[in-house]
Amino acid sequence: MDLTLLLQGIVSGILASGLYALVSVGLALAIGVIGIVNFAHGEFFMVGAFITYQLFISFGFDPVISLFFVAPTLFLLGGAIYQSSIRYVLKAPELNQMLLTFGISIILQNLALLIWGGDPRTISSVAYRSIGYQLGGVSIGLVPLASFLISLVIVGSLYYALLKTPAGRAMRAVAQNRMGASLIGLEVNRVYLVTFALSALLAGLGGVMIAVIQSPTPIVGFAFTLKAFAIVVLAGLGNIRGILWASLVVALSESLVATLVPNGDALRNAVFFAIIFVVLIARSRRLA
Amino acid sequence: MRRISYDLLFVLLAAALLFFLPATLKALYGKASVSYLSLLINATGLAILALSWDILARTGQLSLAHAAFYGAGAYTTAILLKLADWPLWLGIPLGGIVAVLLALLLGSVTLRLRGIYFAIATLAFAEVLKAVVQQLPTRIAGGAAGINVAALFRPAFIPGEMERWEVAFLRNQSYFLVYVGILLLSILVSILVQRSRLKPAFTAIRTNEEVAAVMGVKPARYKLLAFALSSFLVGLLGASEAHRIGSVLPDETFGIGTTVFALVTPIFGGLYTTLGPILGAAGLASVEELLRRTFEEGYLIGYGIVLVASILFMPKGIVGLIDSLKRRRRKLPRSAEEAV
Numbered sequence A: 001m002d003l004t005l006l007l008q009g010i011v012s013g014i015l016a017s018g019l020y021a022l023v024s025v026g027l028a029l030a031i032g033v034i035g036i037v038n039f040a041h042g043e044f045f046m047v048g049a050f051i052t053y054q055l056f057i058s059f060g061f062d063p064v065i066s067l068f069f070v071a072p073t074l075f076l077l078g079g080a081i082y083q084s085s086i087r088y089v090l091k092a093p094e095l096n097q098m099l100l101t102f103g104i105s106i107i108l109q110n111l112a113l114l115i116w117g118g119d120p121r122t123i124s125s126v127a128y129r130s131i132g133y134q135l136g137g138v139s140i141g142l143v144p145l146a147s148f149l150i151s152l153v154i155v156g157s158l159y160y161a162l163l164k165t166p167a168g169r170a171m172r173a174v175a176q177n178r179m180g181a182s183l184i185g186l187e188v189n190r191v192y193l194v195t196f197a198l199s200a201l202l203a204g205l206g207g208v209m210i211a212v213i214q215s216p217t218p219i220v221g222f223a224f225t226l227k228a229f230a231i232v233v234l235a236g237l238g239n240i241r242g243i244l245w246a247s248l249v250v251a252l253s254e255s256l257v258a259t260l261v262p263n264g265d266a267l268r269n270a271v272f273f274a275i276i277f278v279v280l281i282a283r284s285r286r287l288a
Numbered sequence B: 001m002r003r004i005s006y007d008l009l010f011v012l013l014a015a016a017l018l019f020f021l022p023a024t025l026k027a028l029y030g031k032a033s034v035s036y037l038s039l040l041i042n043a044t045g046l047a048i049l050a051l052s053w054d055i056l057a058r059t060g061q062l063s064l065a066h067a068a069f070y071g072a073g074a075y076t077t078a079i080l081l082k083l084a085d086w087p088l089w090l091g092i093p094l095g096g097i098v099a100v101l102l103a104l105l106l107g108s109v110t111l112r113l114r115g116i117y118f119a120i121a122t123l124a125f126a127e128v129l130k131a132v133v134q135q136l137p138t139r140i141a142g143g144a145a146g147i148n149v150a151a152l153f154r155p156a157f158i159p160g161e162m163e164r165w166e167v168a169f170l171r172n173q174s175y176f177l178v179y180v181g182i183l184l185l186s187i188l189v190s191i192l193v194q195r196s197r198l199k200p201a202f203t204a205i206r207t208n209e210e211v212a213a214v215m216g217v218k219p220a221r222y223k224l225l226a227f228a229l230s231s232f233l234v235g236l237l238g239a240s241e242a243h244r245i246g247s248v249l250p251d252e253t254f255g256i257g258t259t260v261f262a263l264v265t266p267i268f269g270g271l272y273t274t275l276g277p278i279l280g281a282a283g284l285a286s287v288e289e290l291l292r293r294t295f296e297e298g299y300l301i302g303y304g305i306v307l308v309a310s311i312l313f314m315p316k317g318i319v320g321l322i323d324s325l326k327r328r329r330r331k332l333p334r335s336a337e338e339a340v
Helices: A003-034 A041-059 A063-084 A094-116 A142-164 A166-176 A178-183 A188-213 A220-235 A243-260 A264-287 B002-057 B066-083 B088-109 B115-135 B164-194 B198-207 B209-214 B219-245 B256-269 B275-294 B301-313 B317-330
Strands: A132-135 A138-141
Touching: A003 A041, A003 A138, A003 A142, A003 A166, A003 A188, A003 A220, A003 A243, A041 A063, A041 A094, A041 A188, A041 A220, A063 A188, A094 A220, A094 B115, A094 B256, A094 B301, A132 A142, A138 A142, A142 A166, A142 A188, A166 A178, A166 A188, A178 A188, A188 A220, A220 A243, A220 A264, A220 B115, A243 A264, A264 B115, B002 B066, B002 B164, B002 B219, B002 B256, B002 B275, B066 B088, B066 B115, B066 B219, B066 B256, B088 B115, B088 B219, B115 B256, B164 B198, B164 B219, B198 B209, B198 B219, B209 B219, B256 B275, B256 B301, B256 B317, B275 B301, B275 B317
Parallel strands: none
Antiparallel strands: A132 A138
């Protein structure tokens, strides 16, 4: 086996894991704190990507600057969606919750299709898009490297915020025990609102990066919903700490399959589903 | 038993009406009846899809793998026709059987999964199956380019005796009757489930599996039975659609769209009923046709809006709405079943 190819696969996997962690940690937050499995999570990601694209096309905004526009926009969008729909199904059967977010996902996706059409959109003229470094045969693109570092910083500050700030403590309290949290005077509904908005914000920031890394289409969100599911399921539903290593495992296995297996690029997506499927089945056997 | 015979009578009557519907449409609208029939075929297909999904959902198994069974049926008939010289129609029942085998496989490994875990696992299964089909040798499954499938019906054009559009009419009429046949089978299965001991068994498992098991209902057996019934019907549909569309493609045939339609329709019409999915299909097929004419891309947004609106404002679907209107008129209290 070619050693540089293996190294390249490992490096690409590690670099991709940052973005994956960023997107999945938002989903894990929504599941852990609110108890909502949000099928529209990837759509927030997609909306982030397309806002970045539009800002670049219309005003020439650099994607790095777009981060600061996308964050508040997605926070508001997430909050608005929570206020207008999610909060009404918190006590409804799981089926209704799942289908509601599924419906939101369909709406956002098709809205994007109506606005931008189905073709991939590229931000091609950013100067740093083509910069890369060579390290002993392994090439490292500047953009994946930067997205990895930015994601790590964001996820790191989220962990810090969850541990040290009052809002973070409130979220953890609600995640542990809804009733207890409301008894000690926390406004559970507001915590939910902020958590959902924050979850959308995190996905949106990931979207800004994918707009530069790939050429996204409006259906990119669905793939990322599923990737995030794979990671969240691997970490344990609602477990926020496990996200980092789970992202690493999923991103590495995806990248290794894509580089090492012949014709592996087409199998890329199957890797996620195989992971989800096997993990869920294995967990269910262990529980029994 | 009396209620079931009423149901059967009603179904027979509906069947007779549907049987003569194409000829009636032709007499009334002439050339336009071809496109009316296309719309009716779409609606019938949607009703089969929805009803089969609903049968499975009655056991509390919210499957996101419906596209997998649909695709399995479609690919079975396509591969058979490509590799062997079998009669055209044989692919349809075989498609159903292959779908059942896959469903039993999936059903038996997901027996212990509940709610959202089950949903995610079935979705993963469907996507893995799509990738596997795409990776099969091109000689067998055609890879990403798919396989062409021969049409079931090829009415000949007889110059002088008929007009051009009448060929299309004959073709649509034949397909319509095939679809109506599958729909009637689905309705019969659904009625048998609703009017037999299966209904309490399914409902008990859906409401609380542990309690059901304690009461002597064997969850595994009934969950697998529901899987088999549901997948057989949707497998038949997939195989017929492959013939009607003329090709199978991994991304189209196993597309998530099939799963979305399968679950939105019963929710819109009314879950866990026979009538609900059918009413839902009739409504949604018409709405879709309108939207498709208005927007080129993104017309699925209508499905999203219907889904969100149904969950927020009409969680019991059209059937639930009709029921509550009836009750209000008769001033009856909410039934115990509705309160669940």
